[in-house]
Amino acid sequence: xxxxxxxSLETAPEGAPAxxxxxxxxxxxxxxxxxxAVAAARMLDAGHEVTGVHLALSQSAETLRTSARGCCTxxxxxxxxxxxxxxxxxxxxxxxxxxxxxxxVEDFVREYxxxxxxxxxxxxxxxxxxxxxxxxxxxLGFDAVATGHYAQIVERPERxxxxxxxxxxxxxLHRAVDPQKDQSYVLxxxxxxxxxxxxxxxxxxxxxxxxxxxxxxxxxxxxxPDSHDICFIAxxxxxxxxxxxxxxRPGEIVDVDGRVLGEHRGAHGxxxxxxxxxxxxxxxxxxxxxxxxxxxxxxxQVVVGPQEMLGVDVILAxxxxxxxxxxxGEQRLGAQIRAHGVEHPARVVVTEAPDSxxxxxxxxxxxxxxxxxxxxxxxxxxxxxxxxxxxxxxxRVQPAVAAP
Numbered sequence: 001x002x003x004x005x006x007x008s009l010e011t012a013p014e015g016a017p018a019x020x021x022x023x024x025x026x027x028x029x030x031x032x033x034x035x036x037a038v039a040a041a042r043m044l045d046a047g048h049e050v051t052g053v054h055l056a057l058s059q060s061a062e063t064l065r066t067s068a069r070g071c072c073t074x075x076x077x078x079x080x081x082x083x084x085x086x087x088x089x090x091x092x093x094x095x096x097x098x099x100x101x102x103x104x105v106e107d108f109v110r111e112y113x114x115x116x117x118x119x120x121x122x123x124x125x126x127x128x129x130x131x132x133x134x135x136x137x138x139x140l141g142f143d144a145v146a147t148g149h150y151a152q153i154v155e156r157p158e159r160x161x162x163x164x165x166x167x168x169x170x171x172x173l174h175r176a177v178d179p180q181k182d183q184s185y186v187l188x189x190x191x192x193x194x195x196x197x198x199x200x201x202x203x204x205x206x207x208x209x210x211x212x213x214x215x216x217x218x219x220x221x222x223x224x225p226d227s228h229d230i231c232f233i234a235x236x237x238x239x240x241x242x243x244x245x246x247x248x249r250p251g252e253i254v255d256v257d258g259r260v261l262g263e264h265r266g267a268h269g270x271x272x273x274x275x276x277x278x279x280x281x282x283x284x285x286x287x288x289x290x291x292x293x294x295x296x297x298x299x300x301q302v303v304v305g306p307q308e309m310l311g312v313d314v315i316l317a318x319x320x321x322x323x324x325x326x327x328x329g330e331q332r333l334g335a336q337i338r339a340h341g342v343e344h345p346a347r348v349v350v351t352e353a354p355d356s357x358x359x360x361x362x363x364x365x366x367x368x369x370x371x372x373x374x375x376x377x378x379x380x381x382x383x384x385x386x387x388x389x390x391x392x393x394x395x396r397v398q399p400a401v402a403a404p
Contacts, residue, residue, distance in 0.1 A: 024048045024143040026199065029055065029129060030083065030091070032076030034214045034221045035148030035202060037083040041217055042201035043146045044087055051142070052084035052091040055133065057100040058232070079221050086218060096132055103127035105232055109245050112268040115297040116374025119186070120230055121339070122388075126189040126321075134197060144197040150176035151184040152203030153195065154384075171195050173323045173385040178206040185339045188378035188388035189321045239269040251300035253280060256293070261304065267295040270302045273310055273370025280304070311367030312396050317360040317377050317389025326350070326358075327386060334380040335362050337371055337391075343380055344368055360389040367396065 028040035030052045044050045054077045077093055084091035104123050111118035134145050151173060158168035173195055176182040190198065202210060214222035233241045246268050253262040262280040264270065270278075274292040284290055290304040315335070327350060334343035347363040362377055371394050379386040 025141060026050050027053050027133070027137040027142050027145045028089075029053055029133060029145060029147045030080035031055075031148070031227075032073075032079035032221065032224075033148065033227065034211060034219065034224055035150075035226075036080070037148075037219050037221050038210050038214050038217070039146050039148040039199075039201045040083065040089070041087055041213075041219075043199060044089065046201075050087070050089045050146075052080060052087070052089050053133070053137075054080040054091070054093045055100075055128065056093050056095045057097055057128070079224065083219055083221065094133070094136065096128060099132050100124070100128055103132075108230075109242065111374050112242050113246055113297070114374075115267065115295040117271050117372040118374045119339070119376050120232075121186045122189050122376050125186055130190055130194045130198060134194060138197070144199055146199035146201060148202055149183045149187060149200045150178060150181040150202050150207075151187050151200045152176060152383075153198065153200055170324065174203070175380075175383040175385075176200075176203040181207050183339075184380075184385050185336055185341075185376075185378045188323065188376065188385050190323055191321055192324055195323060242266070242268045249300060251302070253278060253302045253304060255290075256303060256305050256309070261290075264302050267297065267300055267302050270295055272372035278302075278304060307369070310369040312369075312371050312394035313364045313367040314395035314397055315360070315362040315364070315371060315377055315391055316393045316395070317362065318357060318392045319390040320350070320358045320360055320387060321389070322387040323385045324387075331379075331381075331386075333386060335364065336378045336380065337368065337375055346379075348379060359392075362389075363397075 026043050026048045028036065028043055028050050030036045030040055032054065040050055040052055056077070058073075081091050104120050104127060107123055108118050108120045129147060130145065137145055152175065154172045154174050155169045156172060158166045158170045160166055171192075173184060173187060173190065175184045187200075205213075211222055230236075230238065243266055246266060249266045249268075251264055251267055252260050253264055254260055259282070261282045262278065264279075270292045272292055272294060275289055278290065278292070280290065284306070288306055291307055291310055293303045293305045293309055295302050315337075327348075329349075331348045331350075333346055333348045335346040335348070336343045345365045347365075349361045349363075350358050351361060352358045360377070360379075362379075371391065373391050373393060375391045376388050377391055378388040
């Protein structure tokens with residue numbers, strides 16, 4: 001296989017034309033953090049016409065950030081504007097709070113209410129940054145959107161069914177070179193059209209190097225702490241947030257045989273694999289700890305059991321998204337289930353019917369613990385992201401001991 005060819009996100013000396021030879025009109029999504037600041041600067045260095053855009057996603061933005069959690073404060077918008085001013089690029093704030101509330105926040109609450117465990121970062125990338133933002137940018141005459149995600153776009157020569165070059169190129173999404181910062185998992189929802197207009201200028205660099213570059217460029221955000229966890233839950237208390245949104249819904253905690261072991265105040269406060277905070281009144285006969293196996297919205301029960309019952313080796317996923325041509329037949333791929341989780345070898349089969357959406361069947365070589373409906377499974381071929389699906393159900397076929 002030929003070596004990958006870097007796309008035009010590869011930076012050139014300041015003022016030089018883009019390596020592709022084409023100067024693009026690019027919206028740089030600027031969160032107010034160091035990553036998006038350097039991403040905007042690199043796109044400018046590559047010779048593109050860059051406009052900075054800060055997304056106002058909060059319906060009641062705080063004046064100041066109180067911790068490393070959360071984002072979208074007025075302070076963040078001001079930090080982004082200062083970077084844009086230093087770069088000498090236009091800067092705007094686009095209000096997408098209503099869209100974010102509906103597509104990300106309300107979806108998050110609905111999913112937990114239905115007994116599922118969603119990943120709001122994937123939904124935000126899919127619905128906001130590479131749908132609402134990209135659509136608006138294109139409508140205004142821009143060519144692409146650049147973000148500070150740690151991932152890589154690789155261009156390869158396009159080939160026809162016979163393997164002959166067509167003269168065109170294919171854009172692929174790959175992991176970042178820094179495994180500690182790789183964010184390709186949360187970008188696994190992007191389709192071919194979105195990737196054609198996406199740039200990730202930081203994918204070839206480590207985070208310490210990005211901070212050093214920001215310092216050299218004189219950005220005040222060079223040492224600004226990273227935001228983490230769920231951005232719209234600034235205090236990090238997901239259970240408390242859901243309790244405020246959904247209220248208390250007392251119910252039973254039971255074992256797999258239906259024996260009542262305790263009570264809960266809302267099944268939405270529990271996730272598959274959870275061990276702490278169960279408050280069980282009846283200890284296990286062998287004294288071993290018990291874990292949440294599933295939540296049942298229909299009965300409002302939380303079902304717990306021993307650790308060995310957490311392992312699953314078959315994942316069924318819907319809401320399938322392909323980061324390129326859809327594969328057919330059986331595939332041997334890597335499956336990643338958490339944003340910073342490990343990659344599990346798997347056999348993947350895509351089932352398609354004329355009147356229904358495709359479904360993924362992911363058969364893991366070894367059972368994996370703590371897989372919950374609502375999570376996303378992202379598929380890899382080496383470093384390349386093939387696509388993703390939202391986990392709808394899991395099964396346990398092999399009686400083998402579960403892998404961690």
